[in-house]
Amino acid sequence: MPGRILAMAHDAVPHVVNAVVLLMVSSLHGSFSFSFSSLHPASRSLHLPSHTPSIRKLSCFDGMRNSLRLSSMKLADDRENTTDLVNLLRDFRNGIHQEDESKLIFDAQLSSKDRALLHEACERLGLGHESFGQNEERRLSVWKIQTADRLEDIENALRIEKTAARKQWEEAMAFSEPNEMEAAGMLLLNARIQNVDVTDFGRFKWTLAEDASRKGHMTRFNVKTGSPVVLAQRSKSGQWQASQASGSFGFIISTRRGSLDVIFEVHPDQVENIENTESISLLASPDSVTYDRLLQGTRKCRNLGGDSKQILDMMFENDLDDMVLLMSETFVRLNLEQKEALNTSQQFKLEFFDSMLNQEQRDAVEKCCSPQKTSVLPIQLIHGPFGTGKTKTLVEIIRQRIKLDQRILVCAASNAAVDNLAIGLLRADPNLQLARAGLPERVDEQLSGVTLAALQKKEPSAALSKSLFQQANEELRVSEKWRRSTNGAAIRREARKESRELFRDARQLQKEAVSATLRKVRILCGTLTGFVSALQEARDDELVLFDAVIVDEASQALTAAILQTLPYVKNQTKQSVYSHLPRMILAGDHRQLPPTVLAEDRGARTVLQSTIFEELMERDGGGLGGNKAIIRLDQSEIVARAQNLVSANLSEGNLGGQLWSQTLFRQYRMPASLMAFPAASFYGGLLRPECQNAGGYSYLNCSDESETSLLLRKTCLFEAIDTAGAGFDEETVTSAAPTEGSRSSSAVLVRDFSTLNREQAELTLRIVRELVEVWNIPPHDIGVITPYNAHASLLRERMQSDACMQSIDVSTVDGFQGQEKVAIVFDSVRSNADCEVGFLSDYRRINVALTRAKRKLVVVGDSATLTSDPVWAAFWDWAAMPGSGDAESFSIAYRSYYE
Structure with missing residues (x-):
């Protein structure tokens, strides 16, 4: 029968030592076979011809998904589509339709381009991969990596990264x-x-x-x-x-x-x-x-047990069916009365605190909080592209879990993201028992009253501790007064002994204050590395354990940073209908920038920049756009998608939830004209614009001035100004600044080469002045972003001499991730005869640059240079195409610098 697989059902295949299982596939184009052998774990492999059509899965769960039955497999035969091979890798990673094979081998007919794409897919899926053989006999081998090996790889990469940071610093010092x-x-x-x-x-x-x-x-x-x-x-x-x-x-x-x-x-x-x-x-x-800290936390994960070990196994090791069967044991242990209540009672139906959540946001909340809707797996992901209400959704999830009398650890990769979520929680409910860990000076002033330091000061033991610390300090001062005295050495020894004893007693009292504070806290918020130090001083081990961990900006976090949270997950000793709710919830957008990595070693960079969020999203279908997003970029398809989005001719696609992920796809930040290109390029054209008007700032706010004298057009919310042919040549300069592309507050200062463009900077300044003086947009609502530190420094320096621009936020693209402004001017800098675009070729950096604006976006760049990159080529094609926007205020404008 053409297009059908003839095979035994998954649960009917017996495990027989030395057995070789053959699955014969017939299709319109002939037949092929693949096999695996259980002679020895190291020898198990699945041999595939390069034209293998994708095996797509249809999974069926009985009851509360306490068992997995793979009921059928469908053949999608398209030899030219690399997506099919990526789907096959995804099924292999998840253990779909397999027994115990540990390796795939692709035959030699793969093109070098397809092989490169499959190597990239393996990185995203957390698979080991290697090409071997010469010339026409070159093949691709793919295998699964055990948890212990993954942890060792992470530790080695962290050591290399630490050494690279130190080396850069030492080189800067030496010269x-x-x-x-x-x-x-x-x-x-x-x-x-x-x-x-x-x-x-x-x-x-x-x-x-x-x-x-x-x-x-x-x-x-x-x-x-x-x-x-x-x-x-x-x-x-x-x-x-x-x-x-x-x-x-x-x-x-x-x-x-x-x-x-x-x-x-x-x-x-x-x-x-x-x-x-x-x-x-x-x-x-x-x-x-x-x-x-990251190394220490990763080493701890080698000895995890209980619920923390289940989370770690889902991250790195378990196949899909293994995970479901493992977690279903929780459901099996429920008594008959509990099972009946779960299936029939209305008491488990969620009552939402926020009635304004859309359907996808509600679905995400239910998967994380409802025992009737959860997947029973220990991790749940939320893919939240720009402007889709990810923070709003997380606030609801946290409030629902607190309602269940749980303690929640809330983390993020940056202080700004932690503060944003904590402020959202307190605005929703000022009575939440929330504490913000970390340096008070790095915390938003709106949270100054709920920092751990502020809350600890309210404890009686804190006042006594402070007094003892002051006495100890005074003893040290006294000891120094006797430095030159004849019998000063003995006096100093006695004073320092007294000081040490006072310090010891003061620290014990300080720990009591910490413990007393943590006993009252139901939500602890902190960065992924900062929260650890806050818990180290607790005297009671129970105070450092939490029922669930929620991580925002998970796509920007090193996997090692997320591993820091696992030792703090509480083991559930008492089973209830809520026992199989997810213990870890990760939210982010893997289409935006990954963590900053300094190491030049290719292996270390790959390990550190491949985040667990992206890996789990790719294993569950890839999120919004999935296979449509960034496999092979088709310039004309991107342009067509962008036009459809502006004209509200929305394509159909696989939206919403998969097994362990939920995608938010209704975008509220910007109107369709600003959203169209990034949505078409990076999200498969599947984002839905819900912001239907310009609101607040449009051409109606502009001063009455002749448009012929202006750089910007009053009727346009998006403008691309092309400097090709203007002679605005870039310069390479030496600077000592945080490493290019860094978002860390503790980035290494190095002597490095950076790029700036003086003439283009002057054009950008004219545009910014026009936004303030003609569009009447307050300076604090305007952001100027650029790829390079040197160019950002030049713009800041020039703006300081102009009173109307001193409060405008100027930053690199990397530094601006996670922020938004009413108006954004993006200065791309690059303009050279060799058409080099540098790290602007990273589509995730392009995505961040083009998605920060709420109402007005101006892109300034040299199309002759930028179009050497396929994404930028599609951008300029779309911007310059007649009719790329409608005739109303959402229109899009392209103009040359000479116009």
Whole structure:
């Protein structure tokens, strides 16, 4: 029978040692076979000809999905479609229609392009892969990787990344003169120690002021809250280097004009080799603490058990049917009365706190909170493209889980994302028992009253602890007064002994305050690395365990960072109908930028940039657009999709939920004209625009001025200004700045090459001034984004001389991810005879750049250079095409710089 597979049902295949199972497939184009052998685990392999059609799955779950029965398989025969082979890899990764085979081998007829695409797909799916053989005999081997090997790969990659960060920093130190280092913001010379205070857990806050004879020199030190620093000292050769003395490393907690507050573990008098304790020098330092925490957390995952181990297995190892059968044991253990109630009772139907949630948002909430709707798997994913209400959905999920009397750990990759979610929770319910972990100085001021530090101060033991810390500090001061006395050594020893005892007692009282605070907290919010330090001081192990972990921005987080949360997942000892709700909920958008990685080693970069969010999304169909998004880019198809979106001719597609993921596809940030191109290019044309009017800022707000004198058109919300042929040539410059493309607050300062374009910057400034003066858009509602640090610095410097533009936010694309503004100007910078676009070729960077605007987007770029990239070529084709927008206020405009 053409197009049908003749095979035994999955659960009917006996496991026989030394057996070879053959599945014969007939089709219109002939037949082929593939086989696996169970002679030995290492030898199990599935041999496939390159034209193998995709085996698509139809899965059937009985009752509460407590068992998986693979009821049928359908053959989709399309030899030319690489998507079919990707689907086959996905089925292999999930264990669909297989017994125990551990390897796939593709025959040699694969083209090099298809082989490259399959290598990329393997990275996204978490599969091992290797091409072998020569010339016409070159083949592709694919295999599954065990959890222990995955953890080892992550640890090795983290070590390489830590070394790369340190190496970049050391190279910058070695080749820089002191005046260069200071001018570049890498060195702070001769800062005066203005004051020293004891803080929580006996650490010391050094308040540093600038040298009065060198007024303004402190403002050049390129650090911000959270940045690591190290005490600097001169080497014998006269160069400044990091001090190796104990207690030399600290971090910035606040910056003000002319002063800095730095936290150190010791008092200045306790640091060896400081010649003058009244004046010190600092170096910006690489962040080794974060890498050490990630390594430690990853090592802990080797010994996980219980519910945490189930989450880890779903991440890395278990096949789909294994996962469902494993989790169904929870359901099986329910008694008959509980099962009957679950199937019939209305008491488990959710009552939503937020009545304005759309259907997909409600579906996501139900999968995470309803025992009648959950997939029974330990992880649930939410794919939330730009403007689809991901934060709103997570707020509802957290409130529903709190209603079940659960404790929730809420994390994200950045402080901004954590604050955004915490603020959303408190706006929805100000009475939530929520605490924000982390440095108070790095937390949004709206949350200042709910930081752990603020809440701990309310505990009685905290006041006593503070008093003891102050006494201990005073004992240290006393000891130093006797430094030159005849019998001073004995007096100093006694004073320091007394100080140590006071510090010990104070720390114990501080831990009591921490524990008392955590007992009252139902929601703990913090970054993926910051929350760990907040829990280390708790005295009761139960206080550091949570019923569920929710991670926002999971697509921007290193897999190692998400692994940090697993040891803090509580094991469920009492079974109930809620026992099989997901224990980990990850939300993000893998079509946007992944984590920043510094290492040049290709293997380490691949391991670190391949996030667990993307892997799980790809295993479950790929999210919005799925196979339609970025497999082979078809320029004409992208243009057609974009036109359809603007004209509301929406295509049909697979929207919403899969097995362990739920996609949000109704977009509320921007109207269709701004959404059209990124939606068509990166989401399969399946985003739905729900923002149907320009609202607030449109051409109706413009001043009465002749359009012929303006750069921008009053009737357009999206404009592309083409500088091709204008002679706006880019420049390569040397700069000392955070690593290009970095979003971290503790990014390594390096001497690096960056790119700027002076003439194009002037054009961008004219556009920004017009948005303020003609469009009447307040400066704080405007963002200017660009790919390169040097160009961003140039724009900031030029704007500081213009009062109307001083409050405009200027950032790199990477730094602006997660933010939005009413109006965005994107300056692409690149313009060169070789048509080099640099890392603008990363489609995820393009996606972020084009999706930050709510009402007005202006793209400035050289089409002659940018069209060497297929996505940018499609962009300029679409922007320049007549009729690419409608005749109303949503229209799209292209114009050359000469027009």
